Amino acid sequence: MTRPRRWVLGVDSGGSGLRIALGSVRDGDAGGAAGGGHGGGGRRDGGSEHGDRRDGGAVAPGCRVLTVAIHEIGEPLPTGPGGIDAGRLLERLVPTARRLLAEAGAADAGATGASEEGRAAARGPVAVAVGAAGTAGLGDRLRAELPGALRETLGVGRLALASDAVTAYAGALGPRPGTVVAAGTGLVALGTDLVRWRRADGWGHLLGDCGSGAWIGRAGLEAALRAHDGRRGGSAALLARAETVFGPVAGLPGALYPRPDRAAVLASFAPHVARCAAETGDPVAAGVMALAARHVAEAAAAVHPREGGGVVALTGGLCHLGDPLLVPLRAELGRHLPGTRTVPAAGDPLSGALALAGWLAEGVVPLPREPGLLDTYGE
Incomplete structure (x- = not known):
């Protein structure tokens, strides 16, 4: 009997805007399969700051998730003394996730109240990973509000909330020891021996x-x-x-x-x-x-x-x-x-967020958990 298709979402919230990726995990999908990941092989709709891409490549080393679609919003999320506004993130994430799921063929995507685990897994995301800047010092509101809100709106049982440095690491190197320097407008270096972060x-x-x-x-x-x-x-x-x-x-x-x-x-x-x-x-x-x-x-x-x-x-x-x-x-x-x-670097922070969501869906996250850097919920 074929196992229902399992959907996952990766979210990258950075200084240039918000990106949301829908991926699928299937038994037998091989990490590192040929394909463009988040590269230039996808289709972009129109020339506005909002656009979709369709991709079919593997997203990160050591991950069995294939990218199905990417939605990009060119406007960064507002931040305040408490960090990223969780309400504004949800306003953008939930409708986009439902649309991407519906377009990918997940009937009744995001329906709440599903009582059968297999039905929920087939129709809504089994895991979501959000990578955002400032979660170490300014992520309390996200940690307090996102798990319950995503469970209610999308039926998500497993969530990872990570620093954008962690998603950059996951996308660049996957589950192996080393160091990633994420250098853009800002700069942060993150290293791990797979036991702890530095x-x-x-x-x-x-x-x-x-x-x-x-x-x-x-x-x-x-x-x-x-x-x-x-x-x-x-x-x-x-x-x-x-x-x-x-x-x-x-x-x-x-x-x-x-x-x-x-x-x-x-x-x-x-x-x-x-x-x-x-x-x-x-x-x-x-x-x-x-x-x-x-x-x-x-x-x-x-x-x-x-x-x-x-x-x-x-x-x-x-x-x-x-x-x-x-x-x-x-x-x-x-x-x-x-x-x-x-x-x-094998991939970018969005591919790293999607990889984290895939690992959550499989029940094994191979990178160290550390409050403020990588928090997981609902496992």
Whole structure:
């Protein structure tokens, strides 16, 4: 007798928006099967900030979940003193999940009150994993509200609530020891020997995130302002680029400081710093990129398993800055973690969230549970 198809949901809530992935777990599905995962092989509807993709590839190493559909919402969830607004997350997640399930053929998806386990598993998600920034310090409301709300609205019995660093790790390396540096607007390094986690940085653009996109952008703009003032350490090339992007730099403080998304605005200048280093050979820009590489390597070394043997992966938008960052980064990793192999990330935080949901559905989560980093419910 064929086992009913089991559905799982992965959710990635980040600075660029909300992404929701529907996956299926079947007996006999092999982790690592051929396919594009979350790569460019899917279909995107329209050109708006909301879109669906259909994919058929495996999502992460060591996971038996195949991606069925992805929905992307380009507007980030609002945050406050309590972190991500759980109510707003549910407003976006529940209708999207029901629609994706219905389109995938799960009749009566999300119906509540189902008394038969097999019927519920066939029609609604058996597990959901949510990855979100700030869950370690600002995740109390999510932890208090999500388990019961998802049980009532979607019939979900198993939930994982994870830091976005954990979902980045799960997507990049799967269930093996090592270190992942998630580097985009912010930066956090996470390492594990599969017994416990070690975390470095991730303190936000005002207190840390050293080497991140926001850090590089801020350093580049500081060099531009130094050149504007005639101070040592300035860069005329970066000043010219800053004024092309933002207008007269004298107006930067008034334009930047009041913005709630100032970290993202700072990070938007990081590619200009990298291009300035590559195209003009500007020594100040090159120096910013070299120091960013040192910060990334130091964070990786701080969390790498002490016993050694693990690998290192870099994930996030910083990877797209190319040689101005990656060349000095390879050298810095060689100095800080000699003999450690650097590998490409197998997937992204969304694929990691879907992998966590798949492991929950199977009843075995191979990564360490730790409050604030990886919490599970309903097992």
